[in-house]
Amino acid sequence: MTATQYGKQLADCEYQAKAAQLTPLRKLVRDCLEKEDYDRDFIQRMVLAVNEASMNIIQHAYTNQDTGIFKVEIYTDDKELTFRLTDFAPAVDKKSIKSRDLDDIRPGGLGVHFINELMDRVEYLETPEKITVISYK
Amino acid sequence: MEYKTTNEDNCIIITLTGEIDLQTSPIAREQILQTLKNKQHVLIEMADVEYIDSSGIASLVEGFQDAKNRKLHFGLVNISTATQQVLALARLDTIFPIFDSVSDGLAKIKKDATM
Numbered sequence: 227m228t229a230t231q232y233g234k235q236l237a238d239c240e241y242q243a244k245a246a247q248l249t250p251l252r253k254l255v256r257d258c259l260e261k262e263d264y265d266r267d268f269i270q271r272m273v274l275a276v277n278e279a280s281m282n283i284i285q286h287a288y289t290n291q292d293t294g295i296f297k298v299e300i301y302t303d304d305k306e307l308t309f310r311l312t313d314f315a316p317a318v319d320k321k322s323i324k325s326r327d328l329d330d331i332r333p334g335g336l337g338v339h340f341i342n343e344l345m346d347r348v349e350y351l352e353t354p355e356k357i358t359v360i361s362y363k
Numbered sequence: 364m365e366y367k368t369t370n371e372d373n374c375i376i377i378t379l380t381g382e383i384d385l386q387t388s389p390i391a392r393e394q395i396l397q398t399l400k401n402k403q404h405v406l407i408e409m410a411d412v413e414y415i416d417s418s419g420i421a422s423l424v425e426g427f428q429d430a431k432n433r434k435l436h437f438g439l440v441n442i443s444t445a446t447q448q449v450l451a452l453a454r455l456d457t458i459f460p461i462f463d464s465v466s467d468g469l470a471k472i473k474k475d476a477t478m
Contacts, residue, residue: 245386252382252414270414270445277416281385328454332428333421336453340417343452 232310232361233303236262243284243294243313251298252277258300259307272362275344276309278337279358282323287315287356306347308361317352366394374404374436374472376465380411383419391419395426395437404436406468412443420453427459436472440465 236258241247252273259269280296288294296313325339341348341360351357364387369376375398383391398405405426423439430437438460442450450456462468 245384248384248386249382252384270448273414274416274449277384281416281418284385331424331455331458333425334417336417336420340449340452 232301232308233306234301236300236302238297238299240295240297241280242292243288243296243315244292245284248277248280248284251280254298255300255309262302264307271344272307272309275341275360276311278340279309279311279360282337283311283313283315283358287313287318306361306363308359311358311360313356313358315356317356323350364388364390366391368394368398370403371465372469372473374406374469376406376408376440378408378411380413382414383412383422384414384416385418388416388418388422392422392425395422396429399426399429399433399435399437402433402435404472405430406436406438406440406462406465408440408465409443409446410441412446415446415449417453420449420455423459424455436460436468436475438462438468438471440468 237254239254241251255273255276256269259272276298283296284290294313294315296311299310301308323338325342326335328339345360346363347361349359351359364379364381364383367378377394379391395405407423427437440462441464442461447456462471
């Protein structure tokens with residue numbers, strides 16, 4: 227889908243791929259969704275999902291180098307709330323993007339699981355920039 | 364995120380407040396692991412944790428496992444709703460010892476010490 231097919235755009239912001247940028251990013255998501263009158267619990271879940279997807283970009287796409295940028299777009303229509311995250315890092319093997327066995331209790335590896343649990347649709351596109359699309363219906 | 368530590372009966376209570384994320388979770392992790400390295404039990408007070416992500420959870424898991432290896436206690440106290448929801452999402456809400464109060468946590472530590 228092209229971006230315009232996701233509905234009304236609520237935000238289009240660019241961030242440096244650094245951990246410190248996650249605070250203003252979470253604020254952006256909260257502010258946008260509060261304006262659309264979503265309830266607090268729902269907003270909390272969406273903030274977590276977008277934060278985890280952004281963490282994946284910072285930690286894995288840009289390998290924690292504190293370089294690079296990524297874009298976050300937020301869209302809504304009657305049916306779906308969509309977040310598009312675009313990064314410009316080298317392509318990754320999509321097969322490597324998977325959640326792990328939660329019975330194996332260890333630190334790390336929970337981000338993809340969180341995203342899959344919180345969102346109805348998760349897509350990883352290469353167009354050639356890399357786009358993560360997560361949405362909730 | 365902010366933190367403070369208090370010492371009660373050879374147990375360090377680490378009170379975390381605010382948002383525990385990729386930027387701040389290393390600070391929490393360092394406090395937890397250093398306390399355990401000093402051979403002290405750890406209780407993490409989390410009533411005022413407004414947000415925690417997978418990196419914050421990872422710090423707690425690492426602390427839990429390190430405590431287990433060192434035969435020390437590690438527990439969470441008075442966890443916020445935000446923390447509870449993320450622990451449940453990670454299916455860790457039945458793994459960590461979770462107490463309603465610091466005194467409950469200390470009582471458990473004391474009880475186990477006498478067994």
